[in-house]
Amino acid sequence: MFDTLMTLPLFRGVSQERMAETVGKAKFHFLKYLPNTTFIDAGERCTHLKFMLGGSARITTANADGRFKVAQTLTAPEVICPDFLFGIATSYPCSATAIDMVNILQVDKSDYLNILSSDPIFLINYLNYLATNAQKTIDGVMSITMGDVETRLALWVLCLTQARATDIVFTARTRDLCSVFGMQRSSFNAAMSDLADRGFITFNGQEMRVTSRHAMAELLNAPQYV
Numbered sequence: 001m002f003d004t005l006m007t008l009p010l011f012r013g014v015s016q017e018r019m020a021e022t023v024g025k026a027k028f029h030f031l032k033y034l035p036n037t038t039f040i041d042a043g044e045r046c047t048h049l050k051f052m053l054g055g056s057a058r059i060t061t062a063n064a065d066g067r068f069k070v071a072q073t074l075t076a077p078e079v080i081c082p083d084f085l086f087g088i089a090t091s092y093p094c095s096a097t098a099i100d101m102v103n104i105l106q107v108d109k110s111d112y113l114n115i116l117s118s119d120p121i122f123l124i125n126y127l128n129y130l131a132t133n134a135q136k137t138i139d140g141v142m143s144i145t146m147g148d149v150e151t152r153l154a155l156w157v158l159c160l161t162q163a164r165a166t167d168i169v170f171t172a173r174t175r176d177l178c179s180v181f182g183m184q185r186s187s188f189n190a191a192m193s194d195l196a197d198r199g200f201i202t203f204n205g206q207e208m209r210v211t212s213r214h215a216m217a218e219l220l221n222a223p224q225y226v
Contacts, residue, residue, distance in 0.1 A: 004053050005105070007077050010125045018119055026115055029106040033098040040096035046084040049112050050096075052076040054103035061094040061160070068172045068180075072165035073099065082126070083133050085109055149191035152181060154200070154216045161213060168210035 002019050005011050011019065030053075033039045040050070042062070054076045062069040074080070081092055086109075107115070116123045136159045161168050178188045192208070195201045200216060202209045210216065 004077050005051075008051055008079055009129055010049075010051075010079055010082060010122070012125060013121050014119065018121075022115055022118065022122075025118075026111045027108060031104040031106055033102045033104065035098050035100050037102075038095055038097045039102070039104065040080065040092050040094065042092060042095045044092050046081060046090050046092050047109055049082055049085060049107045049109075050080045051105040051107070052078045052080065052102060053105050055101050056099045057102055058097045058099055059094050059162075059165075060097075067176050069170070070160050071167075071169045071171070072161045073167040074162060074165060076103070078162070078164065083130050085112065149181070149183060149187055150195055151220060153191060153195065154219050157210055157213065157216050158220070161210075163213075165213055168213060170208040170210075171206060172208075174205050 002016055002023075005023075006014060006016065006019055014022075029048075031039075033055075039057075042060075052074065056073055056075040057080075058071060059074055059080065060069065060071040080096055081094065084090055084092060116126060157168065157170070174185065174188065178185050181188065192201065192203050196203060200211055200219065202211065
């Protein structure tokens with residue numbers, strides 16, 4: 001278990017001795033979810049950190065009217081939306097449904113605060129995670145208005161998904177995407193066809209499926225998102 005915990009982004013770089021001490025002091029709750037069980041609902045309050053120690057889950061985020069939706073598969077070890085534990089918006093922006101048996105380590109907010117104050121490495125890892133996501137948000141917003149169409153689409157994918165995500169699917173009507181990116185339908189379709197011909201995506205009028213998130217990052221020369 002220690003080996004798995006120490007591969008998680010928020011625990012990376014911590015010694016095994018410190019990890020053992022942390023596990024001994026903090027109230028860690030271990031939960032299991034059967035396949036097809038939804039264990040996070042969009043809008044649910046985020047009062048605990050949820051670390052996936054085993055299995056995989058489908059994470060789905062949609063805008064308020066449901067016209068834009070992004071789904072991705074996360075495979076353990078992962079942490080789900082730790083940047084929503086603090087701040088003004090402390091509700092999950094997504095739902096999470098187990099694909100196979102999912103093992104979750106759950107840590108209460110107050111216990112996690114104690115962990116952060118127990119060792120600078122824990123705090124630095126969390127701050128780096130928050131800073132990276134904040135910077136991605138800015139990049140994602142700015143990508144809508146600058147660069148060629150392929151670059152803008154690729155950056156959008158990287159900013160709306162986690163680094164190790166697989167089976168990424170964007171669901172939206174072509175006309176809505178054209179409206180968001182401020183482009184003609186012909187230009188949008190040409191860009192999508194180019195990305196498909198290069199093996200990055202498949203698409204139809206309602207859905208874009210990303211073949212490889214890593215390839216998208218290489219297209220942009222953006223190793224910070226891998």
